[in-house]
Amino acid sequence: MHFARSWRQQSSNLRLVGSRCTSCGAILFPERIRCSGCGSTELEDHRLSGRGTIFTVTTVFEAPRGFESQVPYFAALVELEEGPIICAMLTDVDREDVSVGKKVTMVTRRILAHGDDGPIIYAYKFTPELAG
Amino acid sequence: MGDRIEIVGIGRTCAKERWTRGLVDLTVEAAGAALDDGGDVSPSAVIVSNALGGALGDQQNLGTFTASSIGLGKVEAHSVSCDEASGGGALRLASALVGAGMHEAVLVVGAEKTSDALPDELETVRANGLDATREAGFGFGPAVASGLGMQRYGAEHGIDRSLFYHLASTAHLHGAKNPFAFLPWELSFDQYIRSPIVADPLTVCDLAPNCDGGAAVLIRKGSGKSSSSVHILGSASVSVPTGISEPITSLSLPAAAQCAMLALRDAGLSIEDLSLLDLHDSSSFIAALSIEAVGLAKRGEALLLARDGHFRFDGPAPLWTFGGLKARGNAPGADGLYQVVEATLQLRGDAGKGQIDGADRALVQCLGSFGATAVTHVLG
Numbered sequence: 001m002h003f004a005r006s007w008r009q010q011s012s013n014l015r016l017v018g019s020r021c022t023s024c025g026a027i028l029f030p031e032r033i034r035c036s037g038c039g040s041t042e043l044e045d046h047r048l049s050g051r052g053t054i055f056t057v058t059t060v061f062e063a064p065r066g067f068e069s070q071v072p073y074f075a076a077l078v079e080l081e082e083g084p085i086i087c088a089m090l091t092d093v094d095r096e097d098v099s100v101g102k103k104v105t106m107v108t109r110r111i112l113a114h115g116d117d118g119p120i121i122y123a124y125k126f127t128p129e130l131a132g
Numbered sequence: 133m134g135d136r137i138e139i140v141g142i143g144r145t146c147a148k149e150r151w152t153r154g155l156v157d158l159t160v161e162a163a164g165a166a167l168d169d170g171g172d173v174s175p176s177a178v179i180v181s182n183a184l185g186g187a188l189g190d191q192q193n194l195g196t197f198t199a200s201s202i203g204l205g206k207v208e209a210h211s212v213s214c215d216e217a218s219g220g221g222a223l224r225l226a227s228a229l230v231g232a233g234m235h236e237a238v239l240v241v242g243a244e245k246t247s248d249a250l251p252d253e254l255e256t257v258r259a260n261g262l263d264a265t266r267e268a269g270f271g272f273g274p275a276v277a278s279g280l281g282m283q284r285y286g287a288e289h290g291i292d293r294s295l296f297y298h299l300a301s302t303a304h305l306h307g308a309k310n311p312f313a314f315l316p317w318e319l320s321f322d323q324y325i326r327s328p329i330v331a332d333p334l335t336v337c338d339l340a341p342n343c344d345g346g347a348a349v350l351i352r353k354g355s356g357k358s359s360s361s362v363h364i365l366g367s368a369s370v371s372v373p374t375g376i377s378e379p380i381t382s383l384s385l386p387a388a389a390q391c392a393m394l395a396l397r398d399a400g401l402s403i404e405d406l407s408l409l410d411l412h413d414s415s416s417f418i419a420a421l422s423i424e425a426v427g428l429a430k431r432g433e434a435l436l437l438a439r440d441g442h443f444r445f446d447g448p449a450p451l452w453t454f455g456g457l458k459a460r461g462n463a464p465g466a467d468g469l470y471q472v473v474e475a476t477l478q479l480r481g482d483a484g485k486g487q488i489d490g491a492d493r494a495l496v497q498c499l500g501s502f503g504a505t506a507v508t509h510v511l512g
Contacts, residue, residue, distance in 0.1 A: 005265060030266060036373065056287075056380060058279035059332040060271065064259050065252040067271040075276045075331065077377055085377040087272045100287070111270065123270070 050106030141170025141350030147461035162346030215500030219468025220507025242466035278415035279331025289432035307455020314461030345463030366399025
């Protein structure tokens with residue numbers, strides 16, 4: 001992820017801020033300029049709860065450039081409790097604790113590092129909710 | 133479709149790692165073969181399809197550079213890029229130029245040069261064919277997306293991973309008869325089941341191999357005088373909202389389904405009228421959904437039909453008769469045009485060892501951005 005792109009999207013990357021369409025009520029993630037449901041420009045920021053469930057998950061052994069050091073990693077579709085489904089890595093979890101339907105919550109983690117001296121990109125990952 | 137478009141010339145390069153050929157060389161090699169095949173038909177426009185070249189630091193504005201390199205002089209030239217659907221998109225736009233009467237004949241060329249890039253660089257650039265920010269930017273590429281899809285397909289339909297073998301083995305069975313194929317050998321079950329995992333349960337053998345390649349088609353407005361020539365009987369292109377979650381959650385490809393339906397309607401044909409098909413098989417998951425999208429199989433039954441030989445040469449619906457992306461090789465910007473060249477060879481009766489007896493109608497469909505873009509052509 002390019003550094004400038006990450007900076008531009010810091011509110012969605014770090015706080016899961018999406019959009020709510022005041023015309024049709026759709027909850028959208030990430031933030032939009034125009035509602036992808038009804039086309040309205042009447043949108044307001046809407047911070048998502050960060051809670052969701054694993055819809056499906058895979059263990060990745062061959063990664064694109066920049067993600068090699070994290071292999072093997074868990075890549076999941078997470079269905080947020082507000083509705084949107086997002087792509088995210090799972091973290092702080094063992095394979096035996098990863099399963100479809102598991103409740104997860106958002107945490108902020110390192111996504112990419114641009115070399116030893118370059119900027120570090122932080123954004124969301126998900127981890128199992130603590131019991132109780 | 134109004135006046136039908138005639139395919140008067142075809143050309144292709146071997147789909148391999150072509151160390152001595154650059155991107156423009158590949159367009160020139162394929163284009164030259166199509167011009168030679170087209171006899172005295174001279175195009176006044178060139179459309180070149182390419183998916184990755186600019187992002188990989190290779191030649192941009194390929195239409196103009198290709199036209200210049202093959203000595204066409206003063207022509208109209210453009211480049212088209214829509215991920216792995218680029219070739220189909222270029223042919224559809226070229227057909228529109230001819231159909232609108234803007235040009236008598238148009239040369240359509242597709243090419244990709246993947247072997248100059250290191251594998252992780254290539255995977256990164258290919259991932260940007262998905263959502264560059266929300267998918268590629270979070271470590272999700274086409275292989276990861278297909279791994280997620282295979283997980284869900286197996287769970288939803290109660291299908292064991294090993295059944296996906298029958299899609300890859302069908303493609304390889306046919307690719308073994310194609311001297312231009314990248315992997316022209318049959319795939320054993322043992323090879324498939326032992327291949328390294330990329331994104332569980334997806335393995336190397338569930339992915340079409342990246343390769344270099346070029347394919348070209350020379351078209352003009354159909355004269356209708358020759359019953360032996362090949363025409364575009366129908367075509368369509370459909371794009372739907374992007375995102376890998378839709379195919380994975382719904383286990384369907386809405387763009388592919390609607391696009392095939394519209395192209396067949398345009399041609400006035402039904403799927404039962406077809407002698408052969410070529411569908412997008414960039415991964416086993418996409419191949420299964422493509423088969424179900426165009427109506428060759430009911431939901432969840434694509435692998436069962438493949439197991440029963442339904443899509444083999446001698447089956448009721450021959451598929452990937454030159455090996456598809458899986459065995460012929462995946463040169464993303466050229467994929468859609470390889471399909472058209474290979475289908476034309478079948479319809480001409482020039483398909484060699486892989487010839488389908490009496491082939492007279494073919495449907496080819498290419499997809500981009502994990503099925504968000506679909507382009508379909510019906511030939512006959």
